[in-house]
Amino acid sequence: MPKHIRQQAGSEALHTATGRTHDEWHEVLVAAGASGWKHKQIAEHLVAEHGVDGWWAQGITVDFEQRVQGRQPGQRSDGTFESAVRRTIAGEQLAALELVAASVAERYGEPVARSMTLRTPTIRFKSGDTRVIVDAQQPKASGTSVGITVAKLPTAEALAEAKSWATGVLETCRDGRG
Structure with missing residues (x-):
């Protein structure tokens, strides 16, 4: 079975690349109201508002979707x-x-x-x-x-x-x- 995104990119690597851990990004996104946003909107917000590199923005977005929106490991944003x-x-x-x-x-x-x-x-x-x-x-x-x-x-x-x-x-x- 596919691994949760946190098992693929640990908080230390994420923190080094973006200045925040998974939990810190989670707090930022909840505060921004991202719980009901679609994948693209979350990723674009991270890039535009927080200067996150696009590759890392995708990982942060998937982690957020898995924790908040119920996205399963291996599941795409369209549900497949x-x-x-x-x-x-x-x-x-x-x-x-x-x-x-x-x-x-x-x-x-x-x-x-x-x-x-x-x-x-x-x-x-x-x-x-x-x-x-x-x-x-x-x-x-x-x-x-x-x-x-x-x-x-x-x-x-x-x-x-x-x-x-x-x-x-x-x-x-x-x-x-x-």
């Missing part, structure tokens, strides 16, 4: 869930991408889009509302980091299942059984 898993696969970038995409296609059918000339090429799949993106980063000596992102999942249970499935696909491909 998203899982992302990465593993290093032996081989060159496009070969590793194609290997993983072939395994994804067994479950999701033919890809709906390919962006193969990007620095990080992607292959996209769609099944109903669910979106799957397979990407491959620039290779390193140890191999190519390939990710599977499964988005627009309806429930936390679907998220857990998607994460387990994606992990299995990547482990199989990493072990050369793709």
